[in-house]
Amino acid sequence: MNSALYLLENPLIRGLAGALIVVGMISVSVLILIWAERKIIARLQHRYGPNRAGKFGILQTIADGLKLFLKEDITPAGVDRITYSLAPVLCFALAMIPFIAIPVGRNYIVADLNAGILFILAVASLSVIPVMMAGWSANNKYNLLGGLRGAALMISYEIPAGLAIIGILVQSGSLRLADIVEAQRDGWFILPQFLGFAAFLISAFMESARPPFDLLEAESEIVQGWTTEYGGVKFALLMFGEYTHSVLSAMLIAILYLGGWLGPFDSSLWLIIKALLVMIFLMWVRASVARIRIDQMLNFGWKVLIPIALLNIVIAGIVRLHYY
Structure with a gap:
């Protein structure tokens, strides 16, 4: 009993357990969401979507994953092998790490x-x-163009997001994210912070x-962009990491x-919904x-979103001074 309590109180053991739980839960969530997205988009476009592997095609994502993981791992000639x-x-690790600080409930958080x-x-x-690493190391012009696009977009849109x-x-x-959720008991921030929300x-x-x-990939322009020279397990990790970023964004918006978890009764279920x-x-x-051009996206970020975000800060400051 004492040894079991020691293991539970050991920070290293608790950290490893929390990391495994996070990776497991996010991995399962991403697999389900990929299947759901394919079905939803198919219905919006008057198609059936996955409907062969398992009931309603529920096993299609698992089948695709197995296909990628069982493929031969080919490294093209001329690449920088270590970076490649x-x-x-x-990419996979950096997509998972932020979830340790995401509170699923008032008392459900790894860190x-x-x-x-x-x-x-x-x-x-x-x-x-990793986007720049994948773009540069593959020794392919399409990978490089995708990597440069990724760097330009991520730098541009981190500013208005912050x-x-x-x-x-x-x-x-x-x-603290839990405090931010508790501060919304009298009303969600989407209304007073609508400009910031947008x-x-x-x-x-x-x-x-x-x-x-998805101008980093843009199949109609640069083949597959920064992932062009990747296949098998490496491609699966890149795509999994990219989709996980979307899940992280959705969780942050909800929080x-x-x-967050506030509702008629406090529950992690509300956050998930x-x-x-x-x-x-x-x-x-x-x-x-439809996909827009890279220059249109960059102009929109610098000339529209940043001024809107700055205006939102001014409005938030005025409201804060008025009420407090």
């Missing part, structure tokens, strides 16, 4: 950090590194490179603007909006 092989692992939102933004900003969150910090008075929503999902904002609704909205956007 390290990029998928780093309850006082500056949790800063930690998440700091780690998320590193996601440009500025949009400042309004949240002004209203909540805390950097700026963060657009920034987060453009930075996640989801269609129709920062939609009251809100994040799922955000993901469904993005699926609908993917099925409905």
Whole structure:
């Protein structure tokens, strides 16, 4: 009994257990969401979508994953082998790390950090590194163009996303995500912070490179962009990491603007439902909006979103002074 208690109280054991739980839960969630997205988009486009592997095609994502993991791991000639092989692992790791600071409920969190939102933004900003590594190391012009596009987009849209969150910090008075949720008991921040919400929503999902904002890949322009020379397990890790960023964005939007786990009764179920609704909205956007040009996206980020985010900070400051 004493040895069991020691293991539970050991920070290293608790950290490893928490990490395994996070990776397991996010992995299962991503697999289900990929299947759901394919079915939803198919219905929006008057198609059936996956309907062969398992009931309603529920096993299709698992079949695709097995196919990728069982493929021969081919390394093209002329690549920088270390950087080429390290990029998928780093992409997957950096996508998972922010979830340790995401509170699923009031007492359900791996690492309850006082500056949790800063930690998440700091780690998320590193996601440009594996994109550049994959783009440069593959010795392919399409990979390089995709990597450069990724760097330009991520740098451009991190600024309005960070500025949009400042309004949240002004209203909540805390950097701790649980405190931000509790500050919304009298009303979600989506209404007083609507400009910030719009700026963060657009920034987060453009930075996640989801269609129709997937200019890092842009099959109609640069083949598969930064992942062109990748296949098998490496490609699976890159795509899994990229999709996980979308899940992280949906969770953050639910926590920062939609009251997190607050509802008729406090429950982690409300957070999951809100994040799922955000993901469904993005699926609908993917099925409905055509891909725009890279210069249009960059201009929109610098000339529209940043001024909107700055205006939101001014409004949040005025409201704070007026009521407090």
